[in-house]
Amino acid sequence: MADSKDTVVIRPESLSGxxxxxxEDPAAIKERILMHQELQKTEPPVLPIMTLFRRKQPQHNLDxxxxxxxxxxxxxxxxxFQPTEKYENLHRFDPSARWTWAEELPLINKxxxxxxxxxxxxxxxxxxxxxxxxxxxxxxFLEDLNLSTNDYNLGNVIFKLAFLCAELPSQLVSKKVGxxxxxxxxxxxxxIVAASQFWLNSRETFLACRVLLGLLQGGFxxxxxxxxxxxxxxxxxxxxxxxxxxxLKVVDIIAPILAFGLLRLRGLHGYEGWxxxxxxxxxxxxxxxxxxxxxxxxxxxxxxxxxxPKGWFSEREEVIMVxxxxxxxxxxxxxxxxxxxxxxxxxxxxxxxxxxxxxxxxLVFGIPVGPPDQYxxxxxxxxxxDTFNSNLLSIPSQVLGIVTxxxxxxxxxxxxxxxxxGMLAQIWILPNIIALAVxxxxxxxxxxxxxxxxxLSYPYSHAIQVGWxxxxxxxxxxxxxxxAAYNMFxxxxxxxxxxxxxxxxxxEYRRGNMQLVAVCAANIVIYILIKAYYIYRNKQRDRDWxxxxxEEQMHYLETTTDQGSKRKxxxxxx
Numbered sequence: 001m002a003d004s005k006d007t008v009v010i011r012p013e014s015l016s017g018x019x020x021x022x023x024e025d026p027a028a029i030k031e032r033i034l035m036h037q038e039l040q041k042t043e044p045p046v047l048p049i050m051t052l053f054r055r056k057q058p059q060h061n062l063d064x065x066x067x068x069x070x071x072x073x074x075x076x077x078x079x080x081f082q083p084t085e086k087y088e089n090l091h092r093f094d095p096s097a098r099w100t101w102a103e104e105l106p107l108i109n110k111x112x113x114x115x116x117x118x119x120x121x122x123x124x125x126x127x128x129x130x131x132x133x134x135x136x137x138x139x140x141f142l143e144d145l146n147l148s149t150n151d152y153n154l155g156n157v158i159f160k161l162a163f164l165c166a167e168l169p170s171q172l173v174s175k176k177v178g179x180x181x182x183x184x185x186x187x188x189x190x191x192i193v194a195a196s197q198f199w200l201n202s203r204e205t206f207l208a209c210r211v212l213l214g215l216l217q218g219g220f221x222x223x224x225x226x227x228x229x230x231x232x233x234x235x236x237x238x239x240x241x242x243x244x245x246x247x248l249k250v251v252d253i254i255a256p257i258l259a260f261g262l263l264r265l266r267g268l269h270g271y272e273g274w275x276x277x278x279x280x281x282x283x284x285x286x287x288x289x290x291x292x293x294x295x296x297x298x299x300x301x302x303x304x305x306x307x308x309p310k311g312w313f314s315e316r317e318e319v320i321m322v323x324x325x326x327x328x329x330x331x332x333x334x335x336x337x338x339x340x341x342x343x344x345x346x347x348x349x350x351x352x353x354x355x356x357x358x359x360x361x362x363l364v365f366g367i368p369v370g371p372p373d374q375y376x377x378x379x380x381x382x383x384x385x386d387t388f389n390s391n392l393l394s395i396p397s398q399v400l401g402i403v404t405x406x407x408x409x410x411x412x413x414x415x416x417x418x419x420x421x422g423m424l425a426q427i428w429i430l431p432n433i434i435a436l437a438v439x440x441x442x443x444x445x446x447x448x449x450x451x452x453x454x455x456l457s458y459p460y461s462h463a464i465q466v467g468w469x470x471x472x473x474x475x476x477x478x479x480x481x482x483x484a485a486y487n488m489f490x491x492x493x494x495x496x497x498x499x500x501x502x503x504x505x506x507x508e509y510r511r512g513n514m515q516l517v518a519v520c521a522a523n524i525v526i527y528i529l530i531k532a533y534y535i536y537r538n539k540q541r542d543r544d545w546x547x548x549x550x551e552e553q554m555h556y557l558e559t560t561t562d563q564g565s566k567r568k569x570x571x572x573x574x
Contacts, residue, residue: 062102070327080557083326083333089301092315092322093333099320107317108236114312115231116240118295119224120247125187125285126220127251129194130159130213132281134376135259136274144272149503151203155210156374156498162214164491170219171226171484176340179227180296183220187289190216195282198275218491222483225466229479230299230337231321233328235413238467242409245463249405252398260392299337300325331564335476349481354537354565354572357530358469361422362489365461368429368520370497371512372436373456385445393449400457404428408459418468419534419574422461423527429458430520437513462490471573475564534574544568 071077072095083093133141133155142152174182193212200206228240262280266273297303297312300321304311313321326333341349376394385393412421432455439448469486473479500512545568548556556568565572 062105063100065098066101066104066324067098068324068327071330072327076554077557081330083330084335086336086339087333088299088337089318089322089333092301092318093326094319094323095327097319097323099324103316103320104324107313107320110312110317111231111321112240114297115228116243118292119228119240119244121288122183122187122220122224122292123244123247124251125191125288126217127248128255128281129190129285130217131251132194132255132259132277134374135255135263136277138259139263139266139272139274139277141272141274144274145200145202145206147203147206149506151206153498153502155207157495158207159210159214160491160494160498162211163218164214164488164495166215166218167222167488167491168219168481168484171222171480172341172346174219174223174226175480176338178298178338179223180298183223183227184289184292184296186216186220187292188286191282191286191289193282194285195279197278197282198271200275200278219484222480222487225470225483226480227296229332229470231325233325234467234471235328237470238409238413238464241463241466242406245460246402246405249398249402252401253395256392256394329474331473331475341477341480345477346481348563349478350485352473352478352482352565355469355472355478355482355485357533358465358472359486359489360526361419361465361530362469362486363493364519364523364526365422365425365465366490366493367497367500368426368433368516368523369456369458370494371501371509371516372433372452374498375501375509376452376456397453397456400453401460404457404459405463408461409463412464416573418464419527419531421459421464422530423524425459425461426520426523426527429455430517430524432458433513433516433520437510437517441508468573472565474567474570478564531574534572538571538574541568541571 071081078095083090087093137152142148147155170182170186190213193209193216197209200209224244225241228237228244232240258281259277262277263273265271265276268276294307300313301318303313376397408421408425412418432451435451436448436455439451466483466486469482470479473482500515501509502512505511545553553569560567562568564570
């Protein structure tokens, strides 16, 4: 695909198909263009925030054509990439449609307000409920329930195991019934369980709630990733995911502040502060789940409902949304958004070994920082800080983490690099883990605190890798499965690192930190090998494809049974 810099000045006579189809004669088209030009003299359109994260390119005249070149511009190729008859947006598909930057940029901005903002708020609800156990720990949660550190570890392990087991089934259910129905349902259910932790009274009830929360929250992230892919291009998705995971950092900033106030309710009606924390935050996220029922839309062309009779978009905007998505990735038109993935398709997707290097990255990249992050508040307590200072002192790493993550995402898109960005994050982590492993025991608590904060401010590469996995899937079926499979490997990582810091190694956890040093060093090598693998696979594809004549290439497109990333005309991002 060519970059958007390959544009020409729009002329009414150059616009056909979609404009004529929707009743616009050349005079009307010219009038609309002149209106856009006049608008620019007085009030420039609001540009979408993601333009800050595009690779550098020349300034556009807003009345230039924004339509991305694609296979649909080649009549011989176009017939092999037509969307299926089941595709829910088929009625807006028009390969001859053309539109301007003055139309596209405000439309992307509208998508961010309607889709991306909702996704971030929903993720806020998820992380608030799954992460508030850390704040509860600072209010003698373990002591009040007569739990040990190992019980706490077990709770984290079974939560992640349940989370892991729910990933793929939840994603398959979501693909069948639609994310707009399934996501609000699981949000409401997990919020009820989260609030019910107010009544915890034993080790058994603690573990039971951990399991239920894991089962209900497990499919949320891959469901959201698939949902966002319905609205955004492959180059736009990583930044949306970066905003999505920025929300995690925002929660880690806001949650300690909330805990600072809510934990002071200890003694109200005779209950501990952590009980009020679970109850109030659970009820808050319940309200977000109910709101999501009314906020989500199934697809770009299905935004009208009885409570939203006009929908979000005009017919013209729907044409632009559908065709910009399909011109970027024709594979997004190969299934209906409520079409289930059958067992054969599931097996084929799981066996797509070319995606496994990214799964391996998901398995290992978070291990070096997992234990220090998970034990941050407990470590601060061991260093002598009180309950409320322990919560507040966790905030700086989250603020810095937002900056480094967005910067890494920006560099990834600007340089079109993914594996090296993941390696860069590990290089940041390594010296800090080494410092934790060897720092003398008599080092001041503020020096230890500084090392941990710098460590946890590392550039988080998760958003880049999720977008990378989606881009290399190349079918809706594989994208559905790979989003869940990748996140399952991430959860396995969480299970592994939940057992690195042990009770007999506290409070400095030197043995555990030496293990993290070894893993981090290995991760640097792993990212280099992943990049080498995809370069090798692309060279194989180039050799085979370029050895074919034009006629042989057309014959391949007409007769091939290869699907997704197995197609000889597909190249892997790395």
